Amino acid sequence: MEIIEISDASDVLVFLRQSHPRWQIAQTITPAHTWLFRGQGDSRWPLTPKSLRSIPKADTDFSLPLPWRAAAKEFNRLSSFLMLADEIGILPNSRPKFPDFYPQLKNSAENAEAPHPTYTDELLDAFSLAQHHGISTRLLDWSGSPLTAAFFAAKSAFEAADDRMAFAIWAMPRQRPGDDRIKVITPSRSLNRFAHRQTGYLSIDIQVDKHYIEGKGWQSQDEVLDAYQRSWGEGRWPCLRKIVVPRECAGDLLLALFQEGVSQAHLMPTLDNVVQTMDLNASLFPIRHKRLLNLINKYNDGSIT
Numbered sequence: 001m002e003i004i005e006i007s008d009a010s011d012v013l014v015f016l017r018q019s020h021p022r023w024q025i026a027q028t029i030t031p032a033h034t035w036l037f038r039g040q041g042d043s044r045w046p047l048t049p050k051s052l053r054s055i056p057k058a059d060t061d062f063s064l065p066l067p068w069r070a071a072a073k074e075f076n077r078l079s080s081f082l083m084l085a086d087e088i089g090i091l092p093n094s095r096p097k098f099p100d101f102y103p104q105l106k107n108s109a110e111n112a113e114a115p116h117p118t119y120t121d122e123l124l125d126a127f128s129l130a131q132h133h134g135i136s137t138r139l140l141d142w143s144g145s146p147l148t149a150a151f152f153a154a155k156s157a158f159e160a161a162d163d164r165m166a167f168a169i170w171a172m173p174r175q176r177p178g179d180d181r182i183k184v185i186t187p188s189r190s191l192n193r194f195a196h197r198q199t200g201y202l203s204i205d206i207q208v209d210k211h212y213i214e215g216k217g218w219q220s221q222d223e224v225l226d227a228y229q230r231s232w233g234e235g236r237w238p239c240l241r242k243i244v245v246p247r248e249c250a251g252d253l254l255l256a257l258f259q260e261g262v263s264q265a266h267l268m269p270t271l272d273n274v275v276q277t278m279d280l281n282a283s284l285f286p287i288r289h290k291r292l293l294n295l296i297n298k299y300n301d302g303s304i305t
Contacts, residue, residue: 037148
């Protein structure tokens with residue numbers, strides 16, 4: 001994995017410009033979205049999906065052993081989400097049903113020779129819709145836009161009330177010859193307007209259960225990608241990249257991104273998010289005022305024209 005440290009908000013935008021040769025892959029089939037980007041508010045966090053960040057406890061709903069219990073819990077939450085959204089008439093399409101998933105899951109838990117249930121394209125599309133509305137899944141959100149990823153990372157860092165020192169923008173090559181574990185999913189853009197606005201993609205480790213070690217959690221996707229890169233050979237294909245930015249740059253970066261047309265309102269267009277964006281911009285006023293004074297001074301002394 002390549003780690004790049006950048007300590008200035010304007011330099012972050014320059015580095016993330018997709019027209020730069022660093023983001024070009026000569027062997028790619030299509031010119032767009034050859035890299036996928038993900039923002040995280042703490043640079044210490046690995047690429048671990050939300051539903052796999054803790055070991056689910058046994059409860060009355062699931063009598064399955066780990067790791068199958070985690071998959072059952074995710075599926076139960078998805079089913080409830082789809083059912084209630086359909087009941088009140090706001091599901092964007094007819095409610096999909098997956099009657100075979102839980103029986104297959106139970107069978108694979110009881111029989112080591114049984115195949116793991118298949119995450120079909122329809123099921124993954126349903127998971128992606130649920131995830132965009134707050135349901136925890138084993139999917140990770142990515143974007144074809146580095147500025148979108150930078151926004152989510154900077155916003156999380158700016159609003160955090162903990163001791164984090166830096167945030168991170170991850171970059172993953174979309175095409176990785178021979179990688180059979182990390183699958184990239186393109187959610188339905190017509191049914192998921194947030195995914196459309198964010199140029200959204202998702203990734204899933206299709207063997208994460210197989211490689212689960214009880215008591216030690218699940219292997220993170222960056223561990224999988226890093227191991228893949230080492231086996232493939234350093235320098236033979238662009239590897240996973242992690243751009244680390246100090247937390248104190250978050251406010252400046254958010255202001256710059258807003259000027260580029262990237263904000264919560266732009267990426268998740270609802271009236272509530274318009275208000276959220278207005279409130280965030282108000283909290284950034286001291287930083288904006290300081291930037292304006294610096295620009296005026298530079299203009300007056302001839303540094304800029």
